[in-house]
Amino acid sequence: MAVAYASNSDRTRQAEVFELLKDGYYRANVNEIKRQLVEDTYVGSDPKALLVGRDAYIEAGGRVDLDLFSDSTTERWIDGDLLNRLVADKLAVAAEALREREGLAEVRVIPATHVSYNDTWDLRPLKGDTPDLTAEQQARLEEIEAEIEAANEAWEDADEDGQAEQANRVEMLEAEYRSIETPAPVLTDEQKASALAYVVIGHDGEPRLHEQLYVAPVEEPEEEDVDIEAGGEDENEEVAAVPGKAAYSQRLSQELAEMKSELLRVHIASDPRFALDLGTFWMVDKATRHYGGEDLATELKADKPWSALTGFQSGTVAAEEWSKIDEALDRSWTEAGDACQRYDAFCDLPDEARAAWLAWAIARTLHAVTAGRKGEALIDHLGTKLDIDVAAWWRPTANNYFDRLSSKAAILAHLEEIGGKELSSRYGASKKHDLATSAEKIFAGSVPIEAELRDAATAWVPDVMRYGQPTTAVDVVPANDQDNLVTGDDLPQAA
Numbered sequence: 399m400a401v402a403y404a405s406n407s408d409r410t411r412q413a414e415v416f417e418l419l420k421d422g423y424y425r426a427n428v429n430e431i432k433r434q435l436v437e438d439t440y441v442g443s444d445p446k447a448l449l450v451g452r453d454a455y456i457e458a459g460g461r462v463d464l465d466l467f468s469d470s471t472t473e474r475w476i477d478g479d480l481l482n483r484l485v486a487d488k489l490a491v492a493a494e495a496l497r498e499r500e501g502l503a504e505v506r507v508i509p510a511t512h513v514s515y516n517d518t519w520d521l522r523p524l525k526g527d528t529p530d531l532t533a534e535q536q537a538r539l540e541e542i543e544a545e546i547e548a549a550n551e552a553w554e555d556a557d558e559d560g561q562a563e564q565a566n567r568v569e570m571l572e573a574e575y576r577s578i579e580t581p582a583p584v585l586t587d588e589q590k591a592s593a594l595a596y597v598v599i600g601h602d603g604e605p606r607l608h609e610q611l612y613v614a615p616v617e618e619p620e621e622e623d624v625d626i627e628a629g630g631e632d633e634n635e636e637v638a639a640v641p642g643k644a645a646y647s648q649r650l651s652q653e654l655a656e657m658k659s660e661l662l663r664v665h666i667a668s669d670p671r672f673a674l675d676l677g678t679f680w681m682v683d684k685a686t687r688h689y690g691g692e693d694l695a696t697e698l699k700a701d702k703p704w705s706a707l708t709g710f711q712s713g714t715v716a717a718e719e720w721s722k723i724d725e726a727l728d729r730s731w732t733e734a735g736d737a738c739q740r741y742d743a744f745c746d747l748p749d750e751a752r753a754a755w756l757a758w759a760i761a762r763t764l765h766a767v768t769a770g771r772k773g774e775a776l777i778d779h780l781g782t783k784l785d786i787d788v789a790a791w792w793r794p795t796a797n798n799y800f801d802r803l804s805s806k807a808a809i810l811a812h813l814e815e816i817g818g819k820e821l822s823s824r825y826g827a828s829k830k831h832d833l834a835t836s837a838e839k840i841f842a843g844s845v846p847i848e849a850e851l852r853d854a855a856t857a858w859v860p861d862v863m864r865y866g867q868p869t870t871a872v873d874v875v876p877a878n879d880q881d882n883l884v885t886g887d888d889l890p891q892a893a
Contacts, residue, residue, distance in 0.1 A: 402431040407463050408476050411435060438478035438796050439463075443471035445511055446602020450484045458484060485509050485599070492605035493597040498667055500588060500607070504594045505616040513596045513608050516649045521612040524593050526583030535578050542575045585611065659695075676750060679744045681759040693737045700759035705766065712798070727754055769862045781865025788859045794841050799860070800834035808835050813840070816854040817847075 415434040419426045440447050442462075446454070455475060456462065464476040475481055482830035493505040508517060531539075546568055551562040570653050585593065596613035600606045666673050681700035684691045691699070711717070728751040744752065767773040772869060781788075794800060800809050810833070814822040824835050839845045843856040 399426070399429060400433060402428045403435070405432055406435040406474075406476070408461070412474065425632070427773070436474065440475045440478060440481055441471065442469075442473045442475065444475075445599040445601055446481055446485045446509065447475055449488055449599050449605070454483060456486065463470050482509065489597055489605055491777055496597060496605075496607055496614070501590045501594070502593050502595050502611075503591055505607075506596050508596050508598045509606075513598060513600055513610075514649070515653060517596070518610075518612060518648075520648050521594065521615070524585065524589060524611040524613050526585040526589065531578070532579070539575060539578055542578075543573050544576075546571050559719045674756070675745055675752060676741075678756040678759060679741050683732075683737070683744075684738060685759060685762070691822060691892055700763050702762050703765045715800075723754075723758060727751075727758060769814065778865045786865055788863050788865065789857050792859065792863060793856075794860065796831075796834040796838045796839065800837045801831060803834075806830045806833055809837050811868050812858070812860075813837065816858055817851050821847075821851065 406412060412435070415431060418434060419430065442452065452462075453468070455477075458480060460475060460477045460480050462478050468474070486507065489507040489509060493507050496502070497505040506517075508514075549564045551570045553561050553568075556564055590611075592614055593611045595611050596608040597605050598608050666676065677698060680694055680696045680698045683694060684699045685701065723772070728747055731740055731747060734743035735739045744755075747755075765773065767777050800812075803809055806828075809830070810822040810826065813825060820858070825836055826837060836845075840847065841855045841858060843852050847855070
């Protein structure tokens with residue numbers, strides 16, 4: 399690490415990096431130290447360095463970090479901010495010269511070797527007319543084709559060095575062929591007068607005009623007359639835009655928005671109570687609307703998880719209780735107006751009302767997890783911590799359980815669990831549907847059986863419905879598997 403810090407002779411920068419990394423165990427490593435030390439620095443062969451020039455950089459106060467093994471291309475220019483300012487000045491001068499020379503409406507500066515998508519995504523490319531090839535160009539294409547063919551033949555008979563030379567020649571010829579075959583579009587003077595261009599830095603350090611031109615955006619005229627009454631604004635408020643408003647590029651607008659939201663994140667993270675109310679509002683406002691949500695400026699949501707059981711209604715006591723919880727929520731804030739007004743109205747609710755919305759939002763995101771799948775352990779752990787008495791909330795019925803089992807044997811096995819062979823043998827001759835109906839009544843405690851058996855039956859639930867104990871994955875039997883259907887009194891041998 400000491401050697402890594404010594405890779406930069408700027409002691410001030412060394413101290414800054416040390417302070418940045420000293421408290422982070424995983425970040426304090428050689429590679430990260432070196433990366434931080436060279437951040438915002440440039441080597442002498444960087445296009446920005448070539449554009450400004452070493453003499454101009456040093457004359458402006460720039461420092462160069464040298465060692466015994468560096469040369470003019472590998473030496474490191476450590477005052478990155480200064481270099482960037484010099485680059486901006488040189489590009490601005492070059493952009494103005496190009497604008498006047500080419501007759502363009504606007505020229506923007508990009509201090510890089512290319513124009514990114516973010517800089518041009520909202521611009522319309524300017525398309526010119528592709529000129530026809532002249533007789534000389536057509537003849538040259540034919541010559542290039544012959545030269546490429548000859549070079550390929552020579553490559554086969556050449557040694558290793560000769561093959562490399564011929565390969566380079568073919569590459570150059572192909573590049574020339576493409577440049578002639580697809581000439582640059584020709585723009586009229588009228589098109590140029592309404593064009594937007596970008597100036598970038600070539601890899602050789604020279605300013606150059608980016609090959610693609612765009613239609614220059616036109617500022618919308620400001621409306622001088624504003625209907626105060628129609629807009630509902632106070633007459634004393636100033637509603638007209640300030641003349642000479644700065645025009646921002648898409649990139650700059652995005653960067654400013656990122657920094658503004660970063661500032662807000664810091665303050666939200668520093669106030670847990672504020673964050674709790676805000677997070678709850680974000681989730682429940684999205685959840686109570688049928689569409690939209692962009693006006694909330696967040697990715698946080700509490701949507702119900704997707705389920706393959708389309709239209710499924712359990713009809714259980716828990717489902718009825720959920721409906722009661724949903725109906726009891728205070729929805730007065732949902733009609734308050736726009737997002738800002740709804741948020742303020744939500745914050746004005748009593749603590750209990752806001753807390754109820756939070757619990758509702760969190761609860762509805764819970765996924766259903768089948769036995770043996772990832773997530774089952776946490777489901778069981780949560781149910782145990784909440785001390786849920788499953789038998790008091792859910793009872794097996796013919797419709798939701800017994801009739802859905804694959805065979806009579808499975809139902810009889812459940813009867814045997816609570817009453818042994820004696821109880822299961824009482825119903826061994828029943829058909830499957832009749833057996834399912836009888837089992838529903840037995841496990842609901844609505845048939846006259848011994849008190850001990852009734853207590854065991856009313857407390858019984860399948861293992862997959864229990865919390866706090868490991869379960870094994872259930873074998874899923876396809877609904878249309880004819881081999882598993884039992885008819886009449888045929889009873890499969892229980893495993």
